[in-house]
Amino acid sequence: MLHTSTLLPALIKLVAWTALSSLVASTSAYANCENTDIKPGLQQLFSKSWGTEYSGERFQSSANTSINADNASTLSLKWAYGLSTDQPRSYPLVTEDTLFIGDGGRGLVALDKETGCVRWENNSIKDISTSIISEQVDGRTLLIFSGRRSGVHAVDASTGDNVWSSVPKVHPVPLFSGSPLAYKDTIFVPISSLEIGLSANPFYGCCTTSGGMAALDVRTGELLWYRPTIEKAGSVITGKHYLFVEKRGPSGAPVWGAPMLDTQRDLLFFGSGQNYSLPASLTSDAIFAVHTKTGEIAWVKQFTADDTFNMACTISIDHPNCPSTMGPDVDFGAPPLLTQRLSGQDILIAGQKSGDVYGINPNTGQTIWSTRFGRGGPLGGVHWGIAANPELGLAFIPISDIPAFPSDVPQAPGLYAIDVKDGSLRWSVEREASCQERSCWTGLSAAITAGPNIVVAGAMDGILEIYRADNGEKLWSYNTKTEYDAVNGLPTKGGTLDAHGPMLAGNLLIVSSGYGSFQQEAGNALLVFSTAQEQTP
């Protein structure tokens, strides 16, 4: 018989072993730079927003990248860093000598651009889920980003010290999935809702919250204005189940993509998602244009009506919280972008999870043209982000088409280049399947990025590719789905390329590989590539 006299020492040993294991695990991941007194350089910032420029084109000009169609084929891995998460969801900010990125449970890290060693780290915010952006405030550079549930944060870029944190009280369960954008003392913060997941609980009364866009003061994080995508969310009781649980609506229309800014018109553009519960609103699956000073709506245009869907439907369409008229879940996760036709006229381009792409008049919201690629579905169609090259007058459309709902429409995963003038197809790339499993689906879910006559696209099968922007010729390919000797010593492997996608900054191409969600392949590799002959733009 086991007595307390033998049990207690065993328990003490167990606790001690657990503590020791944690200590070893945490210390082995450190790779501090030899001289951590050297502050990060902050003179040259290679991006202003998630969309590179405020316009959201995700186009890096030759002024900001030396990687182009002539030297892309010489790219090779410079260093790899092991992230402390198998589902990287942070997009870096790069300066002349430093790369800032959210590192899962480790927090925010400032890595030396040349070697990947750690200049400083801030361990206080462990759920960073967005791009890192910056803003000058009273002579110092603030890094601004969101944590999925912890809210919006500002950190001193030189030291890594916390400056402020803010959870805008816009509704009880905000999710901060979309990247913020900072401009002239204001931070624009996309707001989504935890209710998308809470709905899976049958005892939950789905749903009462609306997505939206919040504007915060860059100095304090104080809420300046809030624009919900649905007025009077949750005001209608649509039924009851289990005798007592009230179903409510309208709800949802979350904003989980970054906004983009038109500095000439002083308008902020962003897309909204599907409704979570009935009744459907007129502002789900829509593009919004709001005034930057007040949040007042300039125009809003819905592209798919009656799209009501939540996670309950993924369990069963008979789930009490799954809307009786379930929609296709084809929100705008990819932010719209503002670019110019070669004639010089502005045009807003938006890609939807349905696979539809629209050319929109930025003044009125009127659709100028539309086209469609592939089947579309809850994970795209267009999922995370499109790009454009204003020098060529082209927009580039990545299509995921990963199997989701049954459909008669053929799948067409790949990359499509269209003329921004009329949406006509200029070239397309159909990707070959490397295997049949879902974890190596050939589609392009991650946002893509464009540079001087190049397009960089990461696929769900883990392969990172560069194409000539003017004709679609493949210039370079790299299979990221492998193991790496990471500079910080962590076991490191690549996986699915998804989420924020690749970045061009100076002489570097940067991407996070691995995305352990939706049955895709997990990984934790932050990969930094450079050309054989490094040049500074």
Added chain:
Amino acid sequence: MNDSTLLAGRGRRLFATLIDLVITPVVGVAIMLVTGILESAEAYASTEQTITRLLLLAMSSYLVVNGWLLFSRSQSLGKSLLGIMIVDNNSGEPASFWKLILLRLWALPLIYLSVIPFALIIPVLDQAFIFGKSRRCLHDYLCSTKVVKRP
């Protein structure tokens, strides 16, 4: 009659606990539905908010099922069905109600922590003490109680 013959058997204690573990959540679901305590977004506004509400629900469910029995007979429903009761470790008299409510009440909800990997140690530690010579769980030691056969 020596003390060990009065002590409730481990099997009876186990079954009594299992009965409480099954009955209490069933009542808890009913309370949750009627009160809507976990039905709205506010319940999930923070981890603290959710845990507080879950604990309130657990406590209220336990009291609804066992409150009167504990007060009048020093028994939970499970213990009542298995013919055992909680007494003061020193005097052997029925344990005082405040002790049962303020100190001992936490023992049952703690068992549900078993589903959380790092919290598992708490209920395991608590229950493991039953294998001691005096057949008292850790919460018995903390409350100065023991469980005996009902005379």
